[in-house]
Amino acid sequence: QVQLVESGGGSVQAGGSLRLSCAASGYTYSNFCMGWFRQAPGKTREGVAAIDSDGSTSYADSVKGRFTISQDNAKNTLYLQMNSLKPEDTAMYYCAAGPTGVMTAIQATGIISGSFFGHWGQGTQVTVSS
Numbered sequence: 001q002v003q004l005v006e007s008g009g010g011s012v013q014a015g016g017s018l019r020l021s022c023a024a025s026g027y028t029y030s031n032f033c034m035g036w037f038r039q040a041p042g043k044t045r046e047g048v049a050a051i052d053s054d055g056s057t058s059y060a061d062s063v064k065g066r067f068t069i070s071q072d073n074a075k076n077t078l079y080l081q082m083n084s085l086k087p088e089d090t091a092m093y094y095c096a097a098g099p100t101g102v103m104t105a106i107q108a109t110g111i112i113s114g115s116f117f118g119h120w121g122q123g124t125q126v127t128v129s130s
Helices: 102-109
Strands: 003-007 010-013 018-025 032-039 046-050 058-059 067-072 077-082 091-099 122-127
Touching: 003 091, 010 046, 010 058, 018 032, 018 122, 032 077, 032 102, 046 067, 046 077, 046 102, 058 067, 058 102, 077 091
Parallel strands: 010 122
Antiparallel strands: 003 018, 018 077, 032 046, 032 091, 046 058, 067 077, 091 122
């Protein structure tokens, strides 16, 4: 049974940084493509970043240059380093796992779509104040 548990959320001022973590268990972590998503109240879910088992990455335009996705396969843990945070980054952040073919679909469509991912965590709240 796949389990994903996010941590590291909190409240920061604009310009600050946070690092989110997602601890994965119940499956062979290195066989999956991992992603970070966010959803603000009243808005649709947005794909933020994704990383494949070979280390290839994809980012939403809104976070390019500010966020970095990474993973530690030995620890079965996914990370999202968020720098230069803005109030519009305020949202619930979720990690997700999908099959390794997901990155091909992301690169083909240019979209980090939640429909590509089958397993989700419960989320961690990030609040950025101005």
